[in-house]
Amino acid sequence: MALFLLLLSFSLIISSSAAADTITTNQSISGDQTLTSKDQNFVLGFFKPGNSSNYYIGIWYKKVTTIPPTVAWVANRQTHVSDHFNSELKIIDGNLVLLNQEKVQIWSTGVNISSSTSSNHSAVLGDDGNLVLRNGLGQNIWQSFDFPAHTWLPGARLAYDNKTGTKKLLTSWKSNEDPAEGLFSLELDPIGKQYLIKWNKSTQYWTSGSWDETNKLFSLVPEMRLNYIYNFSYVSNENESYFEYSLYNPALISRFIMDVSGQVKQMSWLDATQQWNLFWSQPRQQCEVYDYCGAFGSCRESGLPFCNCLTGFTPRSQSDWDLNDFAGGCVRKTDLQCGRTSEKYGFLKISSSRGDDHPNSTSLAAASAGECESLCLNDCTCNAYSYDNGCSIWTRELLNLSEDSNEITINVKVAARDLPSEKKNNKVIIGAVVGSVIGVVLLVGFIWFLMYRNKRRYAGKTAVEGSLVSFVYRDLQTATKNFSEKLGGGGFGSVFKGTLPDLSVVAVKKLESVTQGEKQFRTEVSTIGTIQHVNLVRLRGFCSEGNSKLLVYDYMPNGSLDAHLFSTKKLLDWKTRYQIALGTARGLVYLHEKCRDCIIHCDIKPENVLLDADLCPKVADFGLAKLVGRDFSRVLTTMRGTRGYLAPEWLSGVAITTKADVYSYGMMIFEFISGTRNSEQSEDGKHKFFPMRVANTLIDGGDLLTLLDPRLCGEASLEELTKLCKVACWCIQDDEENRPSMSQVEQILDGLLDVNMPPKPRSLQLFVDNGDDVVFFTESSTSQTSQTHSNPSSHVSQAKSAASV
């Protein structure tokens, strides 16, 4: 018992000493000992990144529970220790130094110490994550904030020193298991007042755009307007120029990192999910990171892994590659052998972006592609050639290759035996011929069998293109009982219910006035067919016979959202409405950001959100805008009884972006709140435009519950209601740049991102009510263009003509 008490008190002493935030001259840190900052924000000690067995001195977040801990700063980035129990962090001659297991100094704060004050130095870990070395007079002589690793902490400066011309950079880790400096860094450009990301400190591949002091944002990062999480400020004087930032909400744990992926990322720690939530990252696409896959590696955006070696190449270091450290790139499986002729070479044809590292010798005297090829073949330093109105030769390695682009065709020299489908000798050829004859016979038999089986089982289906079924018109006619059961109509055509021979129920859409040719139609449709998401209606097949163009979709038993929102019979409770808002946002995020080619829906409204048996929302009609061509006057004129889900840019004729969908989405959200069309708000016999009321109530701090659909009897979460009101107001901002992206909307509704009070949308001025009349102001006209209607249903086309005056 006594022994137990002794042990207990001993361990108490240990832990209390470990909780200190300071090392003084005669103390050291070894093994699992740590320093903890005063308010328990940060911890300093030895850590092991990922599955590595190497130890480093680092500072990590105490309140963040990830395993391994989330490290914000590393002292000995380049040199690890392997036995942390026999390594020591201590102050020697006034400097903080790290001695490894052999007592060799591998890291030091490296300050020139005048001997007079060296006796009583100390190092203190602050609650901001800054490790400060102080001299006997209490002056700071060194701080970790001046030597950032990959994390930019609030309060730290990413600076340019005007006296020495040096920069403080954020540099990525080499891999998740190695904190050594990687190839990607974020630095300040003091002239342009902007941040740049560079590869190997030389090739720039991203910029924040210059700092806009009035709006407090970087010109190419307009989304900073929406989520006020970081309060950036810019300082410039004769000594230095720098940015620093603070958090508007000091209780939030948030970090800004230069990630191993070559992207800068901003993340916040969410206690609720115990996870880091990424809310911003740039460049958006992985393959926009310069040379992410290394020499002879090729990047592709769709489908993991992002990086693959070209055919005939293999990773330079398989172990690095396995850790997603692609910087080493790839090497030929068979080296180019200079001077020796026994090795035969061929060329691998690849397409890439023109942005690829340039050939370093061009326009050689080669009159044809063949001559260019033989030039490369006969030059043993030639890695690749390209013939495009001239012969280009690469003698250096090929960098920044991308599979997603085909701007340029490059022929890469590879040993013949590493190229695919190489005829080795006659025996093999004969074998292959016999083999393929047998194969073809079997294949034909199998296809015949499949067709026969399908014909019996599934009369409606005739052929399969990708994942899509190509239907025969006659069969769809039968399935829909000659198009007798109409489900609805829309801007693109009418929809009918049908039952296929396998008894599955479908919705068949008869497209009107498809402007595209047959081939383009099929291409477009098969693109739509590849898009699958739980919040998007699935396209099952199509029919294209002459002028008849039909699309076959999954049938949604609960019909479209308008029937639920605006009908007196069915009532969607608040929770369901919120879930529908979230699900619709997710569907749109997928269309806007996750597909290979971004898809703008162009016609978001309750009619185009369908509900399945469980009231899960599915966005319908996506991709059709492209199918029927870009003439949207039709869409405009067929929007009956609705007061516009259309963003102002539709009327002004500028190019439409995904932000047009965001606007329409916002307009729809107002209707989720009110349960009535925005156009049909009526109060005391007067029309009052609902979005305007929401904006006013929000900004004046009024009671939002008064805005709620009265049928809900106040049954709604005020927090969710506030969120929806704010999001909706942000979505309908006049300036596209002020509108959030759909993924930000999703994050806000998910509770992952806070949202600020929106400014009053100027576009609402377009809809100022004037008794029963509607007055329009167009952006371009200085004088007011007013038009009087007694019938709001005609306003959209009227607005169009007003704008085109």
Ligand SMILES: *[C@@H]1O[C@H](CO)[C@@H](O)[C@H](O)[C@H]1NC(C)=O
């Ligand atoms: C450190 O230890 C030495 C010898 O034990 C002692 O002379 C010195 O005063 C100590 N310094 C501090 C700051 O405690």
Ligand SMILES: *[C@@H]1O[C@H](CO)[C@@H](O)[C@H](O)[C@H]1NC(C)=O
């Ligand atoms: C460590 O290795 C395990 C098993 O190989 C793997 O599942 C895990 O993801 C690795 N952890 C990290 C951080 O790489």
Ligand SMILES: *[C@@H]1O[C@H](CO)[C@@H](O)[C@H](O)[C@H]1NC(C)=O
């Ligand atoms: C320290 O002092 C030495 C000699 O005076 C000088 O060469 C060196 O540059 C100084 N180092 C730093 C970091 O100031």
Ligand SMILES: *[C@@H]1O[C@H](CO)[C@@H](O)[C@H](O)[C@H]1NC(C)=O
């Ligand atoms: C060392 O400095 C601290 C304050 O910085 C002071 O409290 C302490 O008395 C000093 N110790 C010695 C031995 O000078």
Ligand SMILES: *[C@@H]1O[C@H](CO)[C@@H](O)[C@H](O)[C@H]1NC(C)=O
């Ligand atoms: C990065 O640049 C340095 C010199 O500026 C060069 O020696 C090194 O090879 C470069 N790294 C890569 C991966 O190209």
Ligand SMILES: *[C@@H]1O[C@H](CO)[C@@H](O)[C@H](O)[C@H]1NC(C)=O
């Ligand atoms: C933003 O930062 C600046 C400079 O640090 C400070 O003056 C200002 O009060 C901060 N704004 C808010 C809202 O915290």
Ligand SMILES: *[C@@H]1O[C@H](CO)[C@@H](O)[C@H](O)[C@H]1NC(C)=O
């Ligand atoms: C940097 O220093 C130079 C002279 O050393 C001065 O001309 C210049 O104005 C300074 N830059 C800033 C931003 O103060």
Ligand SMILES: *[C@@H]1O[C@H](CO)[C@@H](O)[C@H](O)[C@H]1NC(C)=O
């Ligand atoms: C610039 O540095 C000098 C010398 O270190 C210092 O005296 C001056 O106050 C600094 N200027 C500013 C604006 O910090």
Ligand SMILES: *[C@@H]1O[C@H](CO)[C@@H](O)[C@H](O)[C@H]1NC(C)=O
């Ligand atoms: C690297 O490739 C990407 C994607 O193909 C391209 O957008 C970019 O411009 C290229 N970068 C450079 C510096 O060539």
Ligand SMILES: *[C@@H]1O[C@H](CO)[C@@H](O)[C@H](O)[C@H]1NC(C)=O
């Ligand atoms: C191309 O680059 C390689 C490697 O950098 C160099 O050895 C060669 O001389 C260059 N060729 C020309 C024509 O510039």
